[in-house]
Amino acid sequence: MSKASKAETDAAMSDLVPEPRQKPVVPMKPVSINSNLLGYIGIDTIIEQMRKKTMKTGFDFNIMVVGQSGLGKSTLVNTLFKSQVSRKSSGWNREEKIPKTVEIKAIGHVIEEGGVKMKLTVIDTPGFGDQINNENCWEPIEKYINEQYEKFLKEEVNIARKKRIPDTRVHCCLYFISPTGHSLRPLDLEFMKHLSKVVNIIPVIAKADTMTLEEKIEFKQRVRKELEVNGIEFYPQKEFDEDLEDKTENDKIRQESMPFAVVGSDKEYQVNGKRVLGRKTPWGIIEVENLNHCEFALLRDFVIRTHLQDLKEVTHNIHYETYRAKRLNDNGGLPPMTVETEENHESNP
């Protein structure tokens, strides 16, 4: 084609393509300027305002305990929250049927301390690891966790949303390791491998009063090594350390304290004039909250007093977001449009 006619076709095309929409004439990117303050304004009162608001709304916390039966899960949860949160199962009677699959039992409680209300939900998983064939016994658990994410997502995506979406997502999963003294069992590894990607896992060594101090240290080292070798990232995950301060603090916990070797008890005994929680044995009283005896106090401080909010945030900002992104991406990947679909669509009014 000659040049003249090409130009003419270009002109014809530009008549068909509409002009691009004009960008709105509003400033979208403000400029940052640092200012010095002269005199007190009162901006720091926002801390108080925020604190008051959070105390009024209260907190949700959902903790899941996973482990073979008889490892002391219920006792530990009761000790953690200093109340009869879980009903201890007295084992399976011969007459009762052992459940074929893992059950998920969630029980909610409202506890208050110091003006702060907390809605605590303990999710128990009886039947985990108790069958002869334990293949895929983590699947019901994974399904439950994903269901909670799905519930939250559905609420979030509604047109008319609730002011405060009820949070049933699992914030923390305590995994109980049997104190064999050797190494992790294949079931342990499989479970943690699958679930460390969807939930915060905190491994604990149960019934730690069966090990001496040296055995404890060795066992912990071996467990840590095995977890590392298998690429299992337990909470606090290295990649989510926000700043140097967090990193050093969390490194210390990751490399020395975890997994916590715990002992649980809800009975009190008299020791040195004080009433303490403990287990009475012929050879002495094991004090639960004594750091020389076991690491229960460390676990309690870690989960409740320092990292409670962080557990919730990692669940919300990372695990939930991962789930959401995956879910929305699956939706977006529609199959290629076939001719029939087009025709069907054309016929739709």
Place this chain on the structure above:
Amino acid sequence: QCPASKSMGGKGCGGEQIEESCRSLSLTGHVGFDSSPDQLVNKSINQGFCFNILCIGETGIGKSTLIDTLFNTHFDDRVANHFQPNVRLKAQTYDLHESNVRLKLTIVNTVGFGDQINKEDSYQPIVDYIDAQFEAYLQEELKIKRSLYSYHDTRIHVCLYFISPTGHSLKTLDLLTMKNLDSKVNIIPVIGKADTISKTELQKFKIKLMSELVSNGVQIYQFPTDDETISKINATMNGHLPFAVVGSLEEVKVGNKMVKARQYPWGIVQVENEHHCDFVKLREMLICTNMEDLREQTHTRHYELYRRCKLEEMGFRDTGPENKPVSVQETYEAKRHEFFGELQRKEEEMRQTFVQRVKEKEAILKEAERDLQAKFEHLKRLHQEERMKLEEKRKLLEDEMIVFSKRKAATELLQAQAFASTPTVSLKKDKDRKKDPGFRLEILCFDVKNQETDQEQREREKLERERFTHREFQK
């Protein structure tokens, strides 16, 4: 007694059900989760806070001065003139530090508000700006890969509306603007340059203003009264709206202190004196008591309303045509199909139109070609005719020449014979006779030939050129 537990595989407590089956437990010792608010607050401190203020008011009513006074800093020195063609918004962000609190403060000012002769479109840029911030947040929230916790929130948390201190009533522009904004942002009306009104006039003015706002159904921000610690003070403050403010960063000596004030010949107006103006009340309410509530209201009320309207506009519904809940997934897929269908249809349309246009153009070009061809033929014919004519002429001339040569030969013969008989015949005459007409004839013949070739050449060149361009067209 232990509560009943739901033991269906995979199903946990529902949101509402848990409220009923939840029971209160008493703790037998100190657990330690009363530090949760502190943990939360610490996290927020680490992240920093955002606060965005929008100031609407006529040029020169004291918006920038008031903001400077509120935050004790000189923010922006540039003063706007009164000749803006339309209303613009100017936003600036500042990082402020106080003890361990980091605040990202954004001040948005309206430039040129109320200056135009025709003020019909004055409020529209403001509404558009507020909507644009909501839209940006909504887009971020709807993204697949999103990072809401590190998102710089630019939504307007509070709007300070400056009323002119006329002493009479609200201007129509004020009513119109506030009516359009009250469902989008928290509005706190203030009376600017309040040192121009006397105390008694001020009382009457405030009452008039509030009654006008109420009778026109404008919803201004009410300080919350549900928290017992602050409900009393908030309720009192609600009664002092709109705040009559005076702004100044200049310090004047009063007594033995330096205070922020404006010095007049007749006295000194102290900014922080509650008898002189309501500045302290505004600062108290805006910053010290209700900043968090303003942010919360913006997010849970105004933003949710915007989001709901926007999504409904896009066709999303919570319930389908038979009032059954429709999942977003279905709506989304349906929309996507629809969108693709639209896209394909539009593409087809465009292609058709394009093909049409090309055909038309081709037809036009073919016409042109045909015309050109016709012209070419015509010219060729003309040329042929001319040529033939010239050939004829030439033939005639040649014939004449032959005749002439014959005659010449004949006369020469005669002359030779005559000369042989009479040698005194005037050769000259013959020569002259021979030369002049013959030479002229030859010259004539030569010129005609030249003319012929020139003309022919020109014609030929012309035809060549036309043929060339025609070939170009054909390409």
